[in-house]
Amino acid sequence: MKLNIFCIASMMLALNASVTEAAVVVHGPVNSLGTFQDTNTGNVWLRLDNYFGKTYNEMKSDAVANGFTVATLSQVQQLLNSLPLTGGEWPTYEGIMGGAPNRGLIWGAYAPQNPNQVSWAYAYDSDTQWNFEANTATDLDTVPNIGTVFEDMNIWAVLTDVPPVPVPEPSTLALLGMGIVGFAVQRARRQR
16 A cells, blocks of 8 residues: 555656656657757747758748748747756757757757848757857858758747647646545555
């Protein structure tokens, strides 16, 4: 009896921890473009492997045509600040968010702060923090690293008009856990 209650309580704690720590999850395709979802905000983002070898303006044009908007610096910071890089998380993020095809890099452009130059946010697989570079020397109609296997910059873009998907609150999970424990206690009493 006590073992059953302990097992159920442990399971509820583990479930609560995994749900509240989730930050990005795979989302279904939107107009055949790969996407992922930020579970903290409910935002749906383009995967960072939809476009390769394209300029910022080409990626922006296609993203907008498919219902996305290019993310602002603050939107990208909000997303990436919820994704720690303390060790071992990078491969999981790449699997969900997409990455460069020929090197360990998650790299995308966000809405430019200077109307003539690309700004981007990135992390290599060995980095311990996300990096933000505003107003690079690259203009909006140039493919970074053109003519090399590293034409792999993508774009940070968010789907517009998507209702947020509710994530269970810890209090909801606690109520569910208490209900399960109550059923276990009631069942144990009946078996006596």
